[in-house]
Amino acid sequence: MRAPVRTRFVRLLAAMGLAGALLAPSLAVPARAADTKLVLRVGTTQDLDSINPYQTLLVVGYEVFQLTYNLLVDFGPNLEPVPGFADSWERSADGTSWKFHIRSGMKWSDGQPATAQDACFSWGLALAAIKDEANIGAGYLDPNLKDAGVTKVECPDDQTMIASTTDASDRIFQVYLPIIPKHIWGKMDYKAIGEAKFEAPLVGTGPYTLAEWKTSEYARFVRNPNYWGTQGAADEVVIQFFKTDDTMVQALKAGEIDYARSPNADQLKALQGQPNIRTVVGSANGWTQLAFNEYGASDGKTIKDGGPSTKALLDPAFRDALGYAIDKKLLVERVLGGYGDVGTTVVPPVLGQWHVEPDHPRTFDIALAKQKLDAAGYKLDASGARLDKEGKAISLRLYYPDTDSTYAKAAQFVKDWYGQLGIKVTAQQFDSATLGNIVLPPEAGAEYKANYDIELWGWAGNPDPNALLQIFRCDAIGSSSDSQYCNPEYDKLYDEQTNAKTAAERKTILAQMQNMIYDQAVYDILYYDANLVAYRTDRFAGWQNQPLANGTPLFTYGTLDYTLLTDATAVASPTPAASAASEASATAAPTPAPGTTGGTGDNTALMVGILAAVLVAAGVILAMIFRRRSGGGTGEEE
């Protein structure tokens, strides 16, 4: 009786072995060496939300549309204006009108001619929205035209677009608005386009156009055959979305991706010195701040069951004193792992042209902070608690979002430092959507109460400082303002710098504004974050930072860096005879059958097939067990 069971088992093992042997050869090629295309693989932990440029809220969404579409005027290595959809431009004598020359002979990726009509259509959409005091989609792109003071566009012929502006500034170069094809979207108005579902493949004039979007997996771009400029070495660009940065970093180490966006400080340190990997620490165009709730400081308004918990927050002297209790150097060291810069004014240093350091900087000095609080009338009581002018112990609610672990760390430091001043801090974490709603005042709707004292969060800006400066305007209360700060004098300066005739004049006003926000301690900017990036150098060369001095490659403004990439293997080994030969043969093979097995239909069928096979195998095993049971059982139980 034992023998047959044994043999059956052996037979099963043999069958499994055979199956294993069949699978083995395919398992031996994990790297998919068969791909002859040169694919640039980019890793990010952001998950693309939309390929409609007017809908996306994420940096990765911007990358998708700027690879696919051109801006009218693109951004150069140092954010200077360079030709994009337009190849040249001239300004009218009075400076309020611009004539853009659209490059002749340009074509969309589908072969249709790309003309000034497309540019007029795209800018016209935004102008129509501005006229209605509305926005396209999520409302991030079209206000660019308003900020630039553009009032009208005309296209007298296919090669010319004329834009009129309210003033003689050159903010028109900052307009971050993709030119989309009129022959595809022309029948829709801005409302419909804002809501429209864009579908891959997209038609664009950019260096690579989106060919495929597999939600939460990857976005694949192919070379635009009709691109007007020099193209990068990559035949395709694949942006892969990772769930954790740990896995992304391992994929970079394994050579599966060429670029990893935003590994954390520890991971970046571990990657330094690895073979073929280079790390970059760039300055981010943004900061992390403590935003004090100053609701009612200018007009005495209060919120029932909401608003700041103490009037002390409305007092610039109180906020100023708090500023001396923050050791920003230590924060950069401990919270950012040393990657970042001490924060001061509201225009980040990466916008070097516009940034100024404060005239009256605060330094870390707890004793001085205490002294200033005492002097401003905030005394300690017998138990060591700091009292406000109403005689109530000051206890501040510090809220921060869960989007980044650095916020929680920074909050603990702040809690400790303020504690040393006799000010109790309750730190609490929220998901970003909730926090966004908590800080909104009734101006945004009756249900909002601005019920917080300090918000620890960050902002990221545009190449133009206006986006960040706007947050402090009176009319931002109810939308972007998280300090509820209102100062008509600031608003006046804002308008003046917007209409400044020269850059020097603008800079003077901007310096005034930066000092105003700093001196009144509207915000306490803790640090300017760093952009951390790691990339491989064994497949692609020519990585270039933007800005050159303190930026990073990719995920920047414009797509110049993609077009500068070269094939590292071609440069490094001039005569790779063997590999070239094998590559050549590999190229020849797949041509007859391009087999677009990429489609999901085939994959699903195959997976069902595999599953069915496994189920059948399991069934056979079970059947064997049961047969053995019934067959053997009766024999012995007699």
Add this chain to the structure above:
Amino acid sequence: MSGRYLARQSAQAIFTIVMIVLLNFLLFRMMPGSPDRVNPRNPNVTVEQREAAKARWGLDKPLVPDQLVAFVVATAQGDLGYSMKYQGQPVVEVIGDRFWPTILLIGLAELIAIFVGLTLGAWTGWRRGGLVDRVGNGLSLILYSMPYFVIGMPLIIIFAAGLGWFPTSGMLTAGATYSGPLDFLGDLLAHLALPLATISLGLIGGYSILMRSSITETRNEDYIATARAKGLPDGKILRSHAIPNALLPAVTLIAINLGYVVGGAITAEIVFNWPGLGTLTVDALNSRDYPVLQGIFLFLGVSVVLANFVADIVYGYLDPRVRR
């Protein structure tokens, strides 16, 4: 089996599913946060626009009854709605895309774990106190107590990033085109190896420990003593008398676990970037994508109820006592 037994079981199952539908709706809306896609931190968005965005998703109406009724009516018609995160992709499509990857990964892992785990458990239980037991049971306990990411990350570091035998993550090479089904299959299997190993290893412990205790109990039964007295060989007693009787508790565990297969293994899927239902659940939770969350949990709930229903029926078939 009586018709009444079947009817009672079915009624129970249907009642449970209805409760799941209602709970799904309310639970997610009790979470703080909003699926409001319009970011309040966008400096350019007006109050009116945020209201309009809410209206688009029906979020401006009262939760009960308006939103609830609309949801129940739609669900009853098989309409699960549209994803808020992915700009209006139908939920059925979103879930459908993630269904097969999860079934493939978790289903295969369950099969391997059941087979290996039960065998290991039977063996260690039979040799209780011996070297096999100490090593086998110790190993089971270690694996049982390890979260998937603790098993998975070292596998990635060693076999993917280190030795380069397998890809680190994903189900297929992103954006690849294949020259044929074999090419595709090879790519899939290479990507499958590490996550499959991780989840199998993680599941083996549970099955093994259960089977071990179950076998240990049957060892002391009279019929085992009888078989021994008859002079049956040891292996024969294990296979023909101990295992079949010890399998009953395992059937319950298997049935319950199979119901959860569609839930995916969240931590494992995340570590390996596997495009399954587990990662979808996390994404949907993070973005408060109510329709997708409702869809997933409805699907998961129904699967668990069905698996238990089937287990009940099978039990009734195996053991006449429960049929009453």
